[in-house]
Amino acid sequence: xxxxxxxxxxxxxxxxxxxxxxxxxxxxxxxxxxxxxxxxxxxxxxxxxxxxxxxxxxxxxxxxxxxxxxxxxxxxxxxxxxxxxxxxxxxxxxxxxxxxxxxxxxxxxxxxxxxxxxxxxxxxxxxxxxxxxxxxxxxxxxxxxxxxxxxxxxxxxxxxxxxxxxxxxxxxxxxxxxxxxxxxxxxxxxxxxxxxxxxxxxxxxxxxxxxxxxxxxxxxxxxxxxxxxxxxxxxxxxxxxxxxxxxxxxxxxxxxxxxxxxxxxxxxxx
Numbered sequence: 001x002x003x004x005x006x007x008x009x010x011x012x013x014x015x016x017x018x019x020x021x022x023x024x025x026x027x028x029x030x031x032x033x034x035x036x037x038x039x040x041x042x043x044x045x046x047x048x049x050x051x052x053x054x055x056x057x058x059x060x061x062x063x064x065x066x067x068x069x070x071x072x073x074x075x076x077x078x079x080x081x082x083x084x085x086x087x088x089x090x091x092x093x094x095x096x097x098x099x100x101x102x103x104x105x106x107x108x109x110x111x112x113x114x115x116x117x118x119x120x121x122x123x124x125x126x127x128x129x130x131x132x133x134x135x136x137x138x139x140x141x142x143x144x145x146x147x148x149x150x151x152x153x154x155x156x157x158x159x160x161x162x163x164x165x166x167x168x169x170x171x172x173x174x175x176x177x178x179x180x181x182x183x184x185x186x187x188x189x190x191x192x193x194x195x196x197x198x199x200x201x202x203x204x205x206x207x208x209x210x211x212x213x214x215x216x217x218x219x220x221x222x223x224x225x226x227x228x229x230x231x232x233x234x235x236x237x238x239x240x241x242x243x244x245x246x247x248x249x250x251x252x253x254x255x256x257x258x259x260x261x262x263x264x265x266x267x268x269x270x
Contacts (some may be wrong), residue, residue, distance in 0.1 A: 013075065013080075
């Protein structure tokens with residue numbers, strides 16, 4: 001049953017531009033919704049932080065989004081999803097959508113003998129949450145994970161357009177070398193999951209290194225779950241608005257926000 005209209009925005013957050021890949025999917029399925037996006041780039045990257053640090057970062061971001069009167073929060077960061085989701089859901093009276101529980105349900109329909117690779121940040125891999133949730137969805141999957149600490153800093157140096165393609169369309173040999181090293185043991189796998197929301201930007205590098213392996217972006221499945229949630233809590237009937245908030249001045253992140261169609265771009269203190 002669909003709810004009455006609810007014109008409040010949807011909150012979404014990440015350490016930087018990674019969450020734009022999630023927003024890209026959300027905008028496809030929810031074109032009328034308004035979004036407030038927080039990029040806590042002053043604390044970027046999240047992937048090398050401890051659980052205590054991630055909980056503290058999440059607290060500040062969520063407190064800010066609640067002050068903006070959002071109707072739901074999309075945790076567009078795999079590390080925050082892996083380390084803080086249970087904490088967030090118990091502490092805050094607002095619906096959360098995350099990259100793992102809401103992004104990995106597709107695994108239920110995968111062949112039970114499939115070999116699944118996960119590339120992610122160090123903190124996400126260390127949490128073992130991908131392994132746990134994939135196995136919950138499909139116990140007979142073979143799951144292997146690879147931490148990729150070099151990728152997020154490399155990706156954050158580039159400017160991308162709304163189709164997730166690099167604006168200048170130049171091949172980065174540093175990214176190629178890193179991806180080749182991180183994925184070298186996955187050549188005979190059935191699929192590889194982009195376990196960090198930054199990684200869909202480099203899908204072409206992954207397919208170049210693993211031409212016979214299916215690439216899966218959990219953000220698509222996150223968007224489906226978000227659409228289901230909005231049906232229950234109410235959709236926007238007013239004109240939509242996109243607001244981008246960042247915590248440390250950085251011309252590259254501002255350029256990326258402009259490319260992604262944000263009308264309001266501002267620096268905030270969390």
